[in-house]
Amino acid sequence: MIFALDLEGCIAPEIWPVLGATYRLPDFALTTRDIGDFDELMQRRVAAARRAGITLADLQKLAHAVEPYLGAREFIARLRSMGNVVIISDTFHEFSDPLAAKLGGVNLFANRFELDEKGIISGFKLRIRGQKERIVSGFKSAGFKVAAMGDSMNDFSLLNSCDLPVLYRPVDALRQAVPHGHVSDNLDDALEYFEAAKRRLDETGDLR
Numbered sequence: 001m002i003f004a005l006d007l008e009g010c011i012a013p014e015i016w017p018v019l020g021a022t023y024r025l026p027d028f029a030l031t032t033r034d035i036g037d038f039d040e041l042m043q044r045r046v047a048a049a050r051r052a053g054i055t056l057a058d059l060q061k062l063a064h065a066v067e068p069y070l071g072a073r074e075f076i077a078r079l080r081s082m083g084n085v086v087i088i089s090d091t092f093h094e095f096s097d098p099l100a101a102k103l104g105g106v107n108l109f110a111n112r113f114e115l116d117e118k119g120i121i122s123g124f125k126l127r128i129r130g131q132k133e134r135i136v137s138g139f140k141s142a143g144f145k146v147a148a149m150g151d152s153m154n155d156f157s158l159l160n161s162c163d164l165p166v167l168y169r170p171v172d173a174l175r176q177a178v179p180h181g182h183v184s185d186n187l188d189d190a191l192e193y194f195e196a197a198k199r200r201l202d203e204t205g206d207l208r
């Protein structure tokens, strides 16, 4: 069994609003909860960083200080006792690798930045965008059952293609788009739901 989790808004706070508040840049503070088109969202963030002359190293000082939600580390440890855990996120390795380490060294699949000669972000390589469904189908074709958890529309393909979707404090649009998903408002509830599914899987061979 594989647990494929979104990062920001599920097991850690959103990083960009922290950057937006510090630098007083509204284009930073927008998240996937505000703008569904991730490419457009990132273009705006990159343009804002360039205008302000902010380097990746500046941003990393703040991003690397972000801590997981309380209980998130334990949540992941419990999931790991039942299966493999991967985080599939629209975040960037340059921001979130330390967060993955704080969560117990969990596998992170994320995007990468491109930098100019001054160390300012000039672009980005989206390894994850449009790939979430393919990653899930890869796991499935390798014989795994896939449970997933996400909070925003950028998790739609992940949640819609997995065997067991959990919507974590979801935006309304996601709730409507994945009506068969289990809605959780806290990590204890999500864990309980995953544990019950794992018991069913062991007993009947199916998650549902």
Ligand SMILES: [Mg+2]
Pocket: 006, 007, 008, 009, 010, 032, 150, 151, 152
């Ligand atoms: Mg999220």
